[in-house]
Amino acid sequence: MSFQKFDDPAGDADHPARLAQLRARLAADGLDGFIVPRADAHQGEYVADADARLAWLTGFTGSAGFAIVTADRAGVFIDGRYRVQVKAQVDPHHFTPVPWPETKPSDWLRAALPAGGRLGFDPWLHTRQEIETLEKALADSGIGLIAVDHNPLDAIWTDRPAPPVGRARAHDDAVAGETAAEKRARLAAQLREDGQAAALLTLPDSISWLLNIRGSDVPKNPIVQSFAVLSDDGHLALFTDPAKFDDALRAHLGNQVAILHPEGLSPALLDLEGPVRIDPASAPEAAFRLLESANTQIARASDPAILPKARKNAAELDGMRAAHLRDGVAMVRLLAWLDSQEPADLTEIAVVEKLETLRRDAGITDISFDTICGAGPNAALPHYRVTRATNRRLAAGEVLLIDSGGQYPDGTTDITRILPLGDPSPDVVAPYTAVLRGMIAISRARFPQGVAGAHIDALARQYLWSQGQDYDHGTxxxxxxxLCVHEGPVRISRVSTLPLEEGMILSNEPGYYREGAFGIRIENLIVVTPAEAEPGRTMLGFETLTLCPIDTRLIDLAALSRDExxxxxxxxxxxxxxLSPHLDTQDRAWLDRATRPLGSSSV
Incomplete structure (x- = not known):
């Protein structure tokens, strides 16, 4: 059975009829508009079927975005990654793609709603920070934000799937590098130091990391969907379906962790003694309102697990290195196989299935996200996901983009490679070389402590910028x-001000996309490590974790410096x-050719 499905979960539905039903429901509830986010109550990028409200209503299946529905407009707000995809997925006669963040929701709403308009939202699906930002932007508009007790979209979604009840399992303490009890004690000590009685945790990956557990509620992301309250004495109340936990896992958690039904969260919040630490950037608006209704003192601060989780310890890094070794073997076997095939004999789905088979041989428990395998113009969609309707046969003269990853018991991988199918087009060489040079620039970067992702993002873009080109996603x-292949809070992007710290793992993936023609992205995973520095100064750099050749057939060698x-x-x-010791003779010979030094022969 394949991990990846190739159906279009929203492709056959009558989305205009659903839109009409929602508008009728809004009118009955006295609302002039409603916000439909992509996120669930945990602000997850990947959501369970029961929480895929945006896709159910509009047909848009991207991992980021939202819709705002009024009586006569329905805007689907999408960023640069999805400008092409959204046009293919939504009905243009009923839904209008809106470029975001270039178009602010507040500006769109001022034109779409009259003064006195009532805009509804589900307070469990939006953070306090989101709502405060929107309220401030609409302050003089006369438009009111109305928190609804019951989501009107759920009322018309009559066949909505049940919430997931995936089996939870223990995550090996040796791989985690620290026991759950030690983690709880460490975070509890921080609460006491900060004068906080408890913390509300709403991010399932934070909770799964903290308790050394993994789950199967959301495909590709081994998390347990849950909320938790951590007390300053180290006790923790876990709000999730108890059916996910067997006796062995309960014993693993110990008697300081109580497993409670999700319905108990609201009463528990009302009974908490403050100050309660809660993150306005990730916790639901509804949780703030419950605490405020009980006059509980609130300490606005980041999720206490989010930075400790981001700083990987030695055992976690060893596990990631081991996972990347096995993943590199699978990738080389795939690339060698592809080079032995006639492009016209293959489709995108055939490549995805072959790679999954090779990763199963390498020991994956799941893929880490739906494989992005795009040939020719499909590669120009940064987050393209092949379906049976879009499946493209490979063709000579095109390039193939494969962005994929695996979940292993000890690590998570994410890698992108570009392959020329036959003789490459000259149009591809210059941007491919610029993207490669940007990726190398990040890999070689050295920087002082305190530098953030925003400070080094331009290193990856500089060679594209010099050609009048860019890409519309983070680096x-x-x-x-x-754990999750996309993990906050660290990023390399123009907007990330969080300083990089030793042990943080990031992707390094500049790209370039030409709509209707081709797409380029080269991606390795890197970890922040100490770097040599003069006395009295702390410097950092990167170690590359990914082990896989980068195709040299598309490089303009004359454009590369000696250092590159x-x-x-x-x-x-x-x-x-x-990798060579783990390959058979044929694949080892391919690897030898693919990694031949550029200085010793022509590209």
């Missing part, structure tokens, strides 16, 4: 250790030395 996201060639040759030597 890198945080990555969990045997030296870096690529050294990286390929590392890849060859690490």
């Amino acid at each position: 890198g996201h945080g990555v969990g250790a045997a 060639i030296a870096w690529l040759d050294a990286y390929h030597a590392q890849v060859r030395d690490a």
